[in-house]
Amino acid sequence: MTIRSAALVISPSRAEAIAAAKELAPLLYSAGFSLYTISDVSIEGIKKVAPADLPDIEIAVVLGGDGTILRAAEITLKRNVPLLGINMGHVGFMAEVNRPTIAAIAESIIAKSYVSENRMILRFAVERAGKEIGTGWALNEVTVERDGTTMVELFVEIDNRPLSHWGCDGLICSTPTGSTAYAFSAGGPVLWPEVDALVLLPISAHALFSRPMVVSPKSEILVTIESSDALLSADALRKIPLHAGDRVLITRDDQTIKLSHVSKTLFTDRLVAKFKLPVEGWRGE
Template identity: 35%
Template sequence: MKIALHGRPLKEAAIPCVQHIFSELKRRGVSVQVYEPFGHFVTRLGIAPEDFSVFNRPEQITDVDFFFSIGGDGTLLETLTFVGDRQIPILGINAGRLGFLAGTLCSDIDIALNQLFAGEYRYDDRTLLHLDANRELFGGVNFALNEFTITKRDTSSMIVVNTYIDGEYLNSYWADGLIVATPTGSTGYSLSCGGPLVMPDSGNFIISPVSPHNLNVRPMIVSDNSVLSFQIEGRSKNFLVSLDSRSKVVDATIKLTVRKEHFKARLIKLAGQNFLHTLRAKLNWGLDSRN
């Protein structure tokens, strides 16, 4: 078996967790491939496995059975950029803060590894969105798990995002920006802008304006079979376009189209992990002293 590991430099409290993961994988005879900067980090700490290969680019990852993302949700989003359309199953290990997607706690790592090697898990396939533009923006990594956003670049005046669904005019959003979120992203930026929570398998996109000037404009749920297109106007010459945590500066000549990606993100769901429990545990959803 071969497992790839992606991570960022971690806080001191998470180091024993990483060391334990390496020890367990060695004990089980697993071949390990590590993201090179993370490999340098664990080597400096003296906890790196004795024999491991490294990767820096997706094409360097070969014959991998599972992908471990060690960190928080941001690390897991980065992990997806290496996995791409190969749909390598990803286990998110929470060595960060909130860990909404990276749901396996370091304290549960032995349980998680036992379930993984015993095959006691299932796949949680999550819809991704795909961005097309009239020029190259993200080096071919044109997909996102959480959201696509258009925002003003600085503290200048609001922008206007002319929005179309399947070629039909929807609205011109006068706002600080606009978010198109997947169901997975409904718990992120979209939620903070008043968007609804959506179940992961609901088959929808959420269009949420950021600080809209029109008070009668509210978030809207559309089918993820829709094709959404955008044209941007504003006094500023430059705007910011983002896919998850990756962003690029564009100007008003950009033409943008968002649709459902043809492949999905394949997350590993272990026993006892489910979306509703995560809502209550991570977001204190429905917290009420009467309950």
């Protein structure tokens, strides 16, 4: 029998996630899976490894919320494998809307019957004194923010043309996936995942024009730091301190994240469930 491998990424702070992993592991193990985790948990049948030591896997299963999914994306992007998010009690925008049974989750993994969609990611590069000092990526958003109590001074260009100077708390560049995260809380628009666009949004800018903008994914967004310091953050996980004169180039990446679900769910239904939108009385099917 061919040995199959899967990673379970588990939120260690959620008792229900650990309980679900303990129930799921024997079902997958009995089907011939070798199981691994990068999470700080100890569960029989699941080998705990460092992310760098994780072997080839066919899927990563996330038992947790959207934050855990963002952490798991770091291991699936490099391997180009599906990322299956399971709702552990709180409706998110990347996990299942309704939590499937453990048996249904196991069956979808064993039969590979889960559905996947490719989600856009961003690529960034930081230049200092003419040299590239850092690169990275983000599934939700790249932000350039103040790194202290005073606002940052930023100059933004799009496609080699000047857009604006902003004194602000920061600037968000978001994917459609990230439009329901930090960008949403800052007043940005909600983009359906299949919309091919980026959101650019100054945070608390001292300017006459500081509205959210929807930008072509083919565009190059260049942010120059004009204040003494700032902080680049990618999905609030990967951070780079910035200094005056640093330039941050943000573009769409050629790679994508394969976000997967046990069953297909429309984004509209996800939006309704997340915000408990009033749809009572709708007579459609």
